[in-house]
Amino acid sequence: MTAAFRVIKPGFQTTVQDLGRFGYRHLGVPISGGIDSFALMMANILTGNETGAPCLETALQGPELYFLKDTVIAITGADMEPRLSGKPIPMWESVLCKAGETLKLGYRRSGCRSYIAFAGGIKVPEILGSCSTFLTAGFGGVNGRCLQAGDLLETCRYAGQRGLLLRVVPEKYRPEYHSPFCVRVIKGINADNFEESEYKKLYNQTFTVTNRCNRMGCFVNGLTSIGTNADPILESYPVIPGTIQVPSSGNPIVLLNDAQATGGYPQIGCVISSDIWKLGQMIPGDKLKFEETNIKEALETERVQNETLRKIGQEYKQRYIYHTRKNTYEVIFDRTIMKENN
Amino acid sequence: MKFHLLGDCALVISYEPCDREEYPDIVGSHFNYLRKKLTYGVRDIVLCYSSIGIYFDNSLIYPHEAEACIRSLLRQSSGCVGMAGEEVTIPVFYGGEFGPDLEKLAQNLNMTSEEIIHEHCSKKYTVFGIGFLPGFPYMGPLPEKLVIARKTVPASFVAAGSVAIAGQHTGIYPFDSPGGWHVIGRTPVKMFDVYKPTPSYLKPGDIVTFSRR
Numbered sequence: 001m002t003a004a005f006r007v008i009k010p011g012f013q014t015t016v017q018d019l020g021r022f023g024y025r026h027l028g029v030p031i032s033g034g035i036d037s038f039a040l041m042m043a044n045i046l047t048g049n050e051t052g053a054p055c056l057e058t059a060l061q062g063p064e065l066y067f068l069k070d071t072v073i074a075i076t077g078a079d080m081e082p083r084l085s086g087k088p089i090p091m092w093e094s095v096l097c098k099a100g101e102t103l104k105l106g107y108r109r110s111g112c113r114s115y116i117a118f119a120g121g122i123k124v125p126e127i128l129g130s131c132s133t134f135l136t137a138g139f140g141g142v143n144g145r146c147l148q149a150g151d152l153l154e155t156c157r158y159a160g161q162r163g164l165l166l167r168v169v170p171e172k173y174r175p176e177y178h179s180p181f182c183v184r185v186i187k188g189i190n191a192d193n194f195e196e197s198e199y200k201k202l203y204n205q206t207f208t209v210t211n212r213c214n215r216m217g218c219f220v221n222g223l224t225s226i227g228t229n230a231d232p233i234l235e236s237y238p239v240i241p242g243t244i245q246v247p248s249s250g251n252p253i254v255l256l257n258d259a260q261a262t263g264g265y266p267q268i269g270c271v272i273s274s275d276i277w278k279l280g281q282m283i284p285g286d287k288l289k290f291e292e293t294n295i296k297e298a299l300e301t302e303r304v305q306n307e308t309l310r311k312i313g314q315e316y317k318q319r320y321i322y323h324t325r326k327n328t329y330e331v332i333f334d335r336t337i338m339k340e341n342n
Numbered sequence: 343m344k345f346h347l348l349g350d351c352a353l354v355i356s357y358e359p360c361d362r363e364e365y366p367d368i369v370g371s372h373f374n375y376l377r378k379k380l381t382y383g384v385r386d387i388v389l390c391y392s393s394i395g396i397y398f399d400n401s402l403i404y405p406h407e408a409e410a411c412i413r414s415l416l417r418q419s420s421g422c423v424g425m426a427g428e429e430v431t432i433p434v435f436y437g438g439e440f441g442p443d444l445e446k447l448a449q450n451l452n453m454t455s456e457e458i459i460h461e462h463c464s465k466k467y468t469v470f471g472i473g474f475l476p477g478f479p480y481m482g483p484l485p486e487k488l489v490i491a492r493k494t495v496p497a498s499f500v501a502a503g504s505v506a507i508a509g510q511h512t513g514i515y516p517f518d519s520p521g522g523w524h525v526i527g528r529t530p531v532k533m534f535d536v537y538k539p540t541p542s543y544l545k546p547g548d549i550v551t552f553s554r555r
Contacts (some may be wrong), residue, residue: 007364018497021399022385022386023385023386024476024541025385025386025388025473026377026388026471026473027476027542028473028474028476028477028478028516028534029473030476079497118388127536128536128541135370136518136519137476137516137534137536138517139536175518186347187347189348189354189356212498216520235465235509235510236471236473236480236511237354237356237390238354238390238393238395238397238473239348239395240348240349240351240352243348243349246542247496247522248491248494249494250497260473260474260475260478261386261395261474262388262390262395262474264475264492264508264509264522265492267348270349270350270511271349272349272350273350273400295347295405299404302350302400302401303401306401
């Protein structure tokens, strides 16, 4: 099997990601996976893949790839002004890259992370049930590391490229990545460890994203720090991506996909699942606001988001694996052509 | 036993801090029981020192349903066994470049470095859970004299193999990573190997002693 493309320049941090690794958190293995899972799933739909097929996730500065065979791709997420052999190509659309052509992504113009999906999906070994790269422990993806110049990557066999072209995500479904970002938050399990006045500081000020911002988590600073009356020897509790911890410095840490399964700083809140993607599109210096919400609203927004994915998947009448960002159950849609999408 | 919502797709069961030595039995047996019984829609079950995290797919299980289901399951769990662990000895090089926080810790605890090392080696620790990083064991309880709060700001680099303490716990960093615990030594033991059938070197319930090298 010949490789689909060669990496000429790897970009700032380009890794293979799918929807994550589940079932090993009791061994301290984080879920990893694309942080902006909505963009990742859309890119896969555009290239005829299962929504959770392995893609490239690239941050800040995109890669340069040389195609060795004809491949249909789609780029979603942050705008890195992609060019194919020098000519600008659209995002949120399927594009044919011919053998001998070079795809080049530049520096991000908005957002932080772009997703590049390839028809068939990137072929890397599954480690503990997922192809996602976990950099800290060095496994998954391409030998547990970021892409490097000279890497040759294969894609899985795809039955045919007919019907893959001219796939587009309608404008109204494309998210915008602008500072200030506003994410909705559910009360944290240690919320009782904050005085009412301190607790409110999470919601009535704007935070700034600091330089300590990566796939594990994001340190943000407010004008006033948040005090806690938690025992400094507080026990560790389970956490999830989105958990907002407040260490004694008083500046919150928002955990992301590569974060641990347990953590010891008091948890003031937790960003809802359907807003995590925004956290993946922030860069240092961006502004972040938290907005209090409840479980009911959280489930409703997630339902709406899944509905959008379903609608677009349906339009292309493809066999669409319904992931709700994970590998749980499968819905195979009717093959009849959808005449109208609203 | 209290239930807390963790975001929109997980629940935490926390147990009253009664007798610390009792934890592995109660929490551990519940953990084992839930791991066997809960399957549909559940993605992960995580054991912490005195709590259990249950992560599920919220399109299949609504949080309020999960709580009721788990409560009724646990009512039937009496007589279920806790964890059977093995005794493991872990070699440690204390202090110097391997334990960069040891001297400062000695000042803060009003002890000498030697006393800290002696105290740390003198006990058998139970592995209460694996977390923070792949293969990172939460072990304890630590001797009263060594109990100290985490660092106010986590260090941005802790070397793989670092043996550290914080709160009631001692732990080992399996990989280079950021960390908020006080590092007192280092072990050459590989704590996590993804290519082994059991990737984690330690498991909940194991009894660990440290031997000075």
